[in-house]
Amino acid sequence: MTSAPVLDVPLLHEPADPPGSSDGVDEPAAGDPHRPVHDVDDLVRHVAAIVPTAVRRQLWTLFFDADDVALPLMVPLEGVPDAPDPAALEHYGDALDAVAAEFGAASVAFVLERPGPGVSSPSDHHWGDALAGLGRHHAFEVRPVLLCGDAGVTVLDPTSGRSRPDDRRQASSSPVRLADIVRLP
Numbered sequence: 320m321t322s323a324p325v326l327d328v329p330l331l332h333e334p335a336d337p338p339g340s341s342d343g344v345d346e347p348a349a350g351d352p353h354r355p356v357h358d359v360d361d362l363v364r365h366v367a368a369i370v371p372t373a374v375r376r377q378l379w380t381l382f383f384d385a386d387d388v389a390l391p392l393m394v395p396l397e398g399v400p401d402a403p404d405p406a407a408l409e410h411y412g413d414a415l416d417a418v419a420a421e422f423g424a425a426s427v428a429f430v431l432e433r434p435g436p437g438v439s440s441p442s443d444h445h446w447g448d449a450l451a452g453l454g455r456h457h458a459f460e461v462r463p464v465l466l467c468g469d470a471g472v473t474v475l476d477p478t479s480g481r482s483r484p485d486d487r488r489q490a491s492s493s494p495v496r497l498a499d500i501v502r503l504p
Contacts, residue, residue: 355386362465366472370467375397379395385423416457430472431446
């Protein structure tokens with residue numbers, strides 16, 4: 320058996336663009352776990368890759384570091400009641416404080432998963448308000464609360480009780496820099 324140096328082997332076809340790039344534009348792959356999750360669109364894509372559609376009623380908690388990178392830690396809670404219990408939710412917030420301190424999480428994202436339409440119910444509205452308020456009394460920040468239904472992941476707007484798939488609010492406590500928006504040569 321003979322071997323030829325790799326550089327001497329002719330290419331049969333041009334190499335494909337790396338994943339995540341299109342038309343020569345270098346973009347990170349959507350599935351890259353080290354890619355920062357800065358805005359709401361990034362957050363929805365990130366969550367949809369993990370929980371694309373609802374299977375059962377549960378609450379997911381995802382953790383992000385100070386650079387907006389997802390930590391390899393998620394907490395699914397099954398048996399979520401229709402209405403949040405304020406005392407139980409406050410205890411859960413205290414537990415999340417301990418987890419955030421242990422693993423260096425600066426922010427959390429909550430995903431209310433439940434089978435059914437993407438239009439939020441009064442129950443979803445109560446959960447959205449309660450979860451969004453957890454950041455007021457704890458060391459971590461709360462990103463926009465998401466809803467995962469039969470049609471996929473949307474943003475749950477706690478103030479109106481409806482999901483907002485077109486929401487463009489910032490999903491991170493990190494400031495947005497011009498270099499994050501404009502590609503410099």
